[in-house]
Amino acid sequence: MEIVIVETQQQAGELVAEAVVALVERKANPVLGVATGSSPGAVYRELGRRVAQGRLSLKDTQAFMLDEYVGLPADHPQRYRTVIDREFVQPTDIDPANVHGPDGSAQEIEQACADYERAITNAGGIDLQILGIGTDGHIAFNEPGSSLGSRTRLKTLTRQTREDNARFFDDDVASVPKHCLTQGVATIMEARHVVLLAFGQSKVEAIHHMVEGSVSAMWPATALQFHPHVTVVLDESAASRLQLASYARQAWEAKPDWQGL
């Protein structure tokens, strides 16, 4: 795991956008994994800026979402597909038809999950997965106790996650769905490069476990310790309980070189 500590979320956005640019330059039909939540916001804004400046095009890029709530109507502003359309699709030039997500309104849930796994495989797999982390160490919606070998499936959200996400539902935890469809931990592990972003004090414990803790299904993000290519982009707050943070406290100028990836 490579840990990069940045000063601002904007720096994180620039850094990760560079990784996307390097991928798009290197590959004719790149496949991005996109996350919802507030952490990737600066990345999407920076991608939008570069597209607007003519420095980047995502026209030939496919994108796969990590997860989706079950039971939200198609026009709900917090449905993850709607969020991704608003925050990632609209500011960039990606074709909305190239953006895929698990179908949270499917009648045949198991079939929908299997179809989603197949769609990722058929696209050639995910080249660059943009990822956040929950305060309880979840990735996508793989809550504590999730199998580290799991694939896309139906999950029940923990009370903590529903409370964390209530901020997007007028602070009304009862309005936050109880179920979701999510890529499994094993699905995420197949992405060729995982870039995880985390900011702020609320992520300290999860980051501590993910980077320096024991691998355990109780902290699903710890599975990433087995992944050969993970970049973790943190601010000082999120990194503040890392024993080895001094090794990672790189100057902004010493940012990773994505060209060789």
Ligand SMILES: N[C@@H]1[C@@H](O)[C@H](O)[C@@H](COP(=O)(O)O)O[C@@H]1O
């Ligand atoms: N399913 C999403 C996760 O994919 C995301 O990583 C997490 C953290 O969100 P935030 O980045 O807003 O802290 O929130 C949700 O639960």
